[in-house]
Amino acid sequence: MATVNVKTMLIKPLSALLLASSLLAGSLSAAEQPLDRVAAIVDNDIVMYSQYQTRLNEVQNSIRQRDIEPPPEDVLRQQVMERLILDAIQLQIAERSGIRVSDEELAEAMTEIAKSNGLTQREFEQALAADGLTLAAAKEQIRQEMIINRVRQYRVGERIQISEQEIQNFLASDLGKMHLAEEFKLANILIPLSDGATRAELAAAEQTVASIVEQLERGADFSQMAVTYSASENALDGGEMGWRQAAQLPPPFDRMLTDMSVGQVTPPTRTPGGIIMLKLLDRRGDSVVYRDEVNVRHILLQPSEIRSPEATRQLATRIYERLRNGENFAQLAKQFSDDPGSALNGGALNWVDPNALAPAFRAEMERTDIGQLSKPFESQFGWHVLEVLDRRSTDTSQQVRKQQAANLLRNRKYDEELQTWLRQIRDEAYVEIKTL
CATH class of the missing domain: 1.10.4030.10 (Porin chaperone SurA, peptide-binding domain)
Structure with missing residues (x-):
């Protein structure tokens, strides 16, 4: 060893x-x-x-x-x-x-x-x-x-408090944009061409580029094309450039990448160094983040001193049958549900994140189609009957960015606050050094 x-x-x-x-x-x-x-x-x-x-x-x-x-x-x-x-x-x-x-x-x-x-x-x-x-x-x-x-x-x-205004100021700052900017993993192919290239040199370069594009469209491997044709310093690595932020790239690539999907290749573009093509290998960071939400309502029945677990199950079954026969869900929820948070609202939980729900409830909800009732089921809270009203995906990118900004600000303040706190507890302590 x-x-x-x-x-x-x-x-x-x-x-x-x-x-x-x-x-x-x-x-x-x-x-x-x-x-x-x-x-x-x-x-x-x-x-x-x-x-x-x-x-x-x-x-x-x-x-x-x-x-x-x-x-x-x-x-x-x-x-x-x-x-x-x-x-x-x-x-x-x-x-x-x-x-x-x-x-x-x-x-x-x-x-x-x-x-x-x-x-x-x-x-x-x-x-x-x-x-x-x-x-x-x-x-x-x-x-x-x-x-x-x-x-x-x-x-x-x-001791660390981050205000909403601090978050907004950070998001609007150059530093915040740099920290939270989306990153792109890229590969490139460079066909060299000087600013003073002759017509013949330009024609030869364009012909090479056209051949590369044709081969790529027929399914050729981008990295192999880079090894074969590219003059960039990373050509032997398949043209891989690593991770870059859009601001680190020259126009118009900074704008192109925003709307590209992973696997896509930019059109050949003339730059001071030659004609370049970029392939988007991956992306991370400031991409759109969606959260699945479900509009659901339920009736909860809990066992009590006067209603046994078995009697509770049987009541849930009877309510389920009444709902199947067309009775009004909201009225039955107001009459029977033991969930004080939703009963007065006809059992409605409104739009909820499934991950915030009890596992048994979430599992049953996922198995239930829109507009359908679940059969009675038991969770840690009691017996339920639920109805799924709708499903949607909500863009939570802004909330995610704000949380990232808050975390960055908190981390920046932590070291300073730590040293202040250490000095404070040291000053407040009784310390008598006997020997060194």
Whole structure:
């Protein structure tokens, strides 16, 4: 098995917010080493000198492995102690807030770390042992890192507010357009032609292009045509250019691509470098996003102290028969339905996203044609009869773009707010450093 740097391996797959200095931290080292002396008091916790020295050694080793110039010794020692102090403060906040990481979540994280490094569980444990670490020690450190990450997400996240005006301003900005612009995966064929080309050179180039177009129309492979004819630097890669935004392409290609379907090829177009044809291999980003919605109404019957589950099922069957015989759905819903949110509206749920509904309800709705009743069925809420009134696909592209913008703005604010929050909790904590 290849040599693995376990300290890096354990930390790398986790969020960038997690601690990145070492594997051993917190009370872990104190549990594994004889009681020595207190290095710092942090509110209701202490940092032992052994913990501090272990972390310092880890950071020094990391600096050496990365072959970078270390800071002065006193500066490095102060930074290591400050990191341990902040860890202790955040773990105490987690304890007071009831923030936990379950054994199942921890096991899943450990499995993911091993998997992301191409190791089986046994190989992972062997790598830990080779680095002088036990599985229990690794688990405890990862648990602490996950807890600290969760504390930060909660405490910093609640400090970040994104207004509707901020979202709109970002969407209208050049930066927002750049981040959210649709991207196109492209391939090209370039037939070189200089600005001062003679008539003979122009005719020869146009003849070559016409031959390529004819072959493509007969089903020739675009990448093979690129290898054979193109003068672009990516010709031997089948002309593949990778992902591009429309703004990165010269006119008129920026406009052409918007209306093209994947697999289509642009008409041959004269550019300063020659005659170019682009093939759209794929697209991602700012494409139209549709959400399926269903206009549905239902009658819900729930068992109660005076109506048994079997009696509820039988009532649902009788109501179903009455509906089949032509009785008014809205009137029966108002009379019988136990769903207070829809009963007064004749059982109407109006247009709903199927993914927002209970699995049993969604499954039955999907099996029911427009204008048809479902047979009585049971969900976690009780017995239902539903009627599908209509189906549609709604363009939700704008909502998706706004959510993407909000996420980008939140991420931009997060680092700044995190540092502000860390300074605040450090200033508010009682800290007494005994030794460095």
